[in-house]
Amino acid sequence: MKVLSRIYNYLIFAFLYAPILVMIVFSFNSEKSRTHFGGFSLRWYEALFHDQVILKSLYLSLLVAFLSAVIATLIGTLASIGIHSMRGVKRKAYLAVNNIPVTNPDIVTAISMMILFVFFVTRFHGMEMGFGTLLISHITFNIPYVILSVLPKLRGLNANIFEAAQDLGCPPVPAFVKVVIPQIFQGIVTGFIMAFTLSLDDFVISYFNSGSTAQTLPVTIYSMTKRPYSPKVNALSTLLFVAVMVLLIVVNLRRNGDQKKEVNV
Amino acid sequence: MKKLFSVLLAVCVVAGIVSLAGCGNSGRVTINVYNWGEYIDESVLSDFEAETGIRVNYTTYASNEEMYAKVASGAASYDVVVPSDYMISKMIEEGLLAELDYNNIPNYRYIGEDYKSLEFDPDNRYTVPYTWGTTVLIYNKTMVDPADVADQSWDLLWNEKYANQILMFDNPRDAFGIALKKLGYSMNTQNRDEWEQAAQELKKQKPLVQAYVMDQIFDKMGSGEAAIAPYYAGDALIIQQDNPDIDYYLPKEGANFFVDCMCVMKNSEHKTEAEQFINFMCQTDVAVKTADVIGYATPHTAAKEALDPELTSNPVVYADAATLANTEVFLNLTPEIGKLQSELWTNIKKD
Numbered sequence: 001m002k003v004l005s006r007i008y009n010y011l012i013f014a015f016l017y018a019p020i021l022v023m024i025v026f027s028f029n030s031e032k033s034r035t036h037f038g039g040f041s042l043r044w045y046e047a048l049f050h051d052q053v054i055l056k057s058l059y060l061s062l063l064v065a066f067l068s069a070v071i072a073t074l075i076g077t078l079a080s081i082g083i084h085s086m087r088g089v090k091r092k093a094y095l096a097v098n099n100i101p102v103t104n105p106d107i108v109t110a111i112s113m114m115i116l117f118v119f120f121v122t123r124f125h126g127m128e129m130g131f132g133t134l135l136i137s138h139i140t141f142n143i144p145y146v147i148l149s150v151l152p153k154l155r156g157l158n159a160n161i162f163e164a165a166q167d168l169g170c171p172p173v174p175a176f177v178k179v180v181i182p183q184i185f186q187g188i189v190t191g192f193i194m195a196f197t198l199s200l201d202d203f204v205i206s207y208f209n210s211g212s213t214a215q216t217l218p219v220t221i222y223s224m225t226k227r228p229y230s231p232k233v234n235a236l237s238t239l240l241f242v243a244v245m246v247l248l249i250v251v252n253l254r255r256n257g258d259q260k261k262e263v264n265v
Numbered sequence: 266m267k268k269l270f271s272v273l274l275a276v277c278v279v280a281g282i283v284s285l286a287g288c289g290n291s292g293r294v295t296i297n298v299y300n301w302g303e304y305i306d307e308s309v310l311s312d313f314e315a316e317t318g319i320r321v322n323y324t325t326y327a328s329n330e331e332m333y334a335k336v337a338s339g340a341a342s343y344d345v346v347v348p349s350d351y352m353i354s355k356m357i358e359e360g361l362l363a364e365l366d367y368n369n370i371p372n373y374r375y376i377g378e379d380y381k382s383l384e385f386d387p388d389n390r391y392t393v394p395y396t397w398g399t400t401v402l403i404y405n406k407t408m409v410d411p412a413d414v415a416d417q418s419w420d421l422l423w424n425e426k427y428a429n430q431i432l433m434f435d436n437p438r439d440a441f442g443i444a445l446k447k448l449g450y451s452m453n454t455q456n457r458d459e460w461e462q463a464a465q466e467l468k469k470q471k472p473l474v475q476a477y478v479m480d481q482i483f484d485k486m487g488s489g490e491a492a493i494a495p496y497y498a499g500d501a502l503i504i505q506q507d508n509p510d511i512d513y514y515l516p517k518e519g520a521n522f523f524v525d526c527m528c529v530m531k532n533s534e535h536k537t538e539a540e541q542f543i544n545f546m547c548q549t550d551v552a553v554k555t556a557d558v559i560g561y562a563t564p565h566t567a568a569k570e571a572l573d574p575e576l577t578s579n580p581v582v583y584a585d586a587a588t589l590a591n592t593e594v595f596l597n598l599t600p601e602i603g604k605l606q607s608e609l610w611t612n613i614k615k616d
Contacts, residue, residue, distance in 0.1 A: 033507050035488040052307045053323060118339050129340050212297040212341035215324040223302030223325035226480060227500075230303060 020241060027234035034231075044235040051232060054220060058236070061200055061217040064131075068138035069195035075139070076146025076195075077188055081180075083147065084154040102144045106204040113137050114208040129211025137209040138199045145198060146191035153187030193251075197244075295320040296344040296538050299336075301525070302327055304347070304396075306554040313545050319538050336361065342532055344539040347395055349525050351438075351595035354385040356528070358597065362391045363531045369540035372547035379586055380524055380564035383594055392526035393543050394564040396556075398498045399592055400439065400520045401581055403482075403513045408492035419447040419516045421493055423466070428473045432485060432494035435477035437610035438595060439521065440467060443495060446518045446593075453596045457605060464609040471613060486511060497523075498582045499561035515581050515588060522592035524564070 026034065030041035048054060083094050101109060117133045157180065165175040181188075203218040210216065221233055302325040310321050326332040329352040335341050337359075348356060356362050367373050373393055380394040402421060404414060413424055422431055422443070434440045442452040444463035454460065475491050483500070485491040487507040496504075501513040527546060529539045545551060552568035562583050563569055569577050577583050584592075598606065 031507075032503075033487060034484050036507070050307075052310065053325065114338065114340050122339065128342070208338075208340065210341075212299065212324065212335075212343050213295075213322050220302070220325060223327045223331075226301065226327045227303045 023234050024238045024241070027231060027238045029231060032231060044231040047230070048232045048235045054232065054236065057215050057217045057220040060214055064135055064138055064216065065196045065199040068135055068142050068199045069192050072139045072142035072146050072195045073188060073192045076143045076191055077150050079143065080147045080150040080154060084151060098144045098147050101141060102148070109141060110205040110208040113140065113205070117209060129209065130213040134206060134210045134214045134216070137205050138202065141202070141205060142195035142199060145194050149191040149194060150184055150187040153184040157183050293318060293320050294535050294538050295322055296535050296542055297322045297324070297342065298345045298542065299324055299326060299332060299343045300347045301325060304559055306558040309551050309554055313542060316545070317541060319541065321542065336530065343530050344533040344535055345527055345529060345542055347525050347527055349523055350383065350385045351597050353392060353526060353528065355597040357386070357391055361531055363529045363533060363536060364390045365393070365529060366540060369537060370544040370547065372544050375547055375549065375552070375565050375567050377564050377566045379589065383524060384596055385594060392528055393547065395525045395527050395546070396559055396561040397522070397524045397564050398561045398582070399515055399522050399584060400443070400495055401498045401501050401513045401515050402493070402495050403486055403501045403504060403511060404493045405486065405489060405510050406512050407510045408489070414514065417514045417517045419443055419518055422495065423470050423473065425473060427492055429475045430492035431473050431475060432482055432491045433470065433474045433477050434495060435479050437606050439495070440610070441606060442521050442595070446520065449518065452521060452593045453598070455599065455602060460602065460605055460609060464613060467613050477614070497561070499559065502582060503560060513581060515584060519591040519593060522589055522594050524594065
């Protein structure tokens with residue numbers, strides 16, 4: 001039985017990681033083929049760093065992901081504090097409104113936002129769809145996810161602590177920053193990371209709301225698939241995968257470190 | 266009252282951010298160029314910027330339909346686009362393309378006469394050809410009996426000997442084009458009966474087809490997983506580099522002749538600069554770079570001479586005028602025929 005469960009475990013991991021492994025191996029292929037490995041080479045990495053179109057959209061994607069995650073985290077955290085203090089029907093209503101965009105198909109969100117933006121752009125001269133509309137749309141779809149990851153932390157928070165801090169003479173704002181924020185910080189970080197990754201790999205919403213000037217990385221990669229796609233994409237995906245991996249390891253190590261510290265205290 | 270005020274405020278904030286995006290780049294003129302993915306040597310973009318001081322905002326798409334959807338949605342404004350033949354006729358009909366001032370595009374004189382005055386732009390008012398090619402039939406020499414390719418016909422795709430080794434286009438236009446040509450009809454026929462007959466042919470072919478694919482053809486033909494497939498001439502060369510057993514021919518019944526052209530959008534605010542860009546792309550050294558990267562045939566006469574003679578003497582990729590006489594460009598189908606085509610296609614694919 002134990003052997004079976006272990007095999008099952010390995011199978012799951014194989015399904016999850018085999019495609020990524022193949023992609024990484026083929027990013028070092030000296031040939032353009034997707035089926036035949038001709039030897040080790042870094043030529044696709046070199047080609048990648050010479051491809052201005054890919055690099056530009058990578059930069060744009062990272063910028064939009066970062067900005068939208070920061071802004072959505074700010075707005076989302078404040079919103080969850082507000083929702084947390086609500087009671088009864090009002091709270092339920094707000095939560096429902098928050099959950100609709102999460103369950104809504106991306107395409108509906110994308111088209112409805114595009115229609116709104118097109119309305120503005122055609123009414124007011126001098127406006128144009130581009131980076132601004134892209135950023136707004138990303139912030140919009142990120143906020144509910146931040147709220148969903150911060151709210152549970154607030155629920156677990158002892159409401160008396162905040163009052164205790166004030167009783168001990170701390171004014172409300174510093175009390176909030178020094179007492180409440182550290183307690184829900186895990187949730188805020190989770191929300192930020194989630195917003196960042198969701199924004200980075202979003203295709204549909206970016207496609208419809210980027211106008212003619214701001215093309216994100218997923219849209220660029222998609223446009224390359226009609227022709228025999230270049231292993232440059234493998235190289236790029238490998239780099240992204242490694243970067244995310246390193247980030248996760250660092251975050252986990254830090255968390256373990258924190259836990260040890262707490263145990264020592 | 267307070268509520269109304271806060272709604273108004275929210276609207277103002279949205280409007281403010283949207284307008285902020287519009288005035289990011291003052292001073293230098295920026296043109297928006299929308300081209301197929303992997304369809305340019307990117308270094309020429311910075312060359313153009315350095316030479317003219319015009320900034321190029323370069324974005325890419327994967328299909329004519331995707332480009333059209335974006336252009337027609339009103340959500341984006343482009344200056345230069347690169348549609349294919351049938352999409353050009355559709356966009357001209359809908360008034361989306363601007364008439365070009367060819368005085369601003371002196372390098373247009375390099376474009377070969379064979380690629381001008383084509384049916385989608387008979388008076389040469391809207392287009393400057395960028396690349397061209399034909400569909401060809403690709404096969405694996407080790408898997409196909411030489412006797413079966415001797416007559417150079419589309420019939421090979423219907424040869425029962427190669428059941429489950431045949432690939433077919435996964436888009437109705439190309440698939441029906443082949444079936445119509447096989448029957449000796451025009452690819453742009455308005456005759457419903459001929460479309461029905463073509464559908465019968467495709468139904469007959471279906472049991473023999475291993476898969477309906479587009480770019481997976483590169484893998485399947487390259488690795489020998491399939492023996493026969495129709496695709497574009499320039500891409501046949503790429504597969505051949507991967508697998509030397511690959512050969513190809515231009516079927517005798519005729520094939521699709523496609524031309525991708527540079528065009529300027531009617532709502533372009535920088536038409537002169539857009540024409541300047543098109544002119545730059547037709548400079549001989551730039552056209553050579555472009556042709557090198559894309560691998561499709563160039564309509565640029567001077568660039569063709571500068572390319573590797575082994576490539577330009579290839580009788581399939583650079584088919585001569587006599588061979589091309591037998592080929593046809595796709596024209597925009599009338600709505601009724603377009604609807605019939607998609608009905609028949611769904612019907613073929615579903616059972």
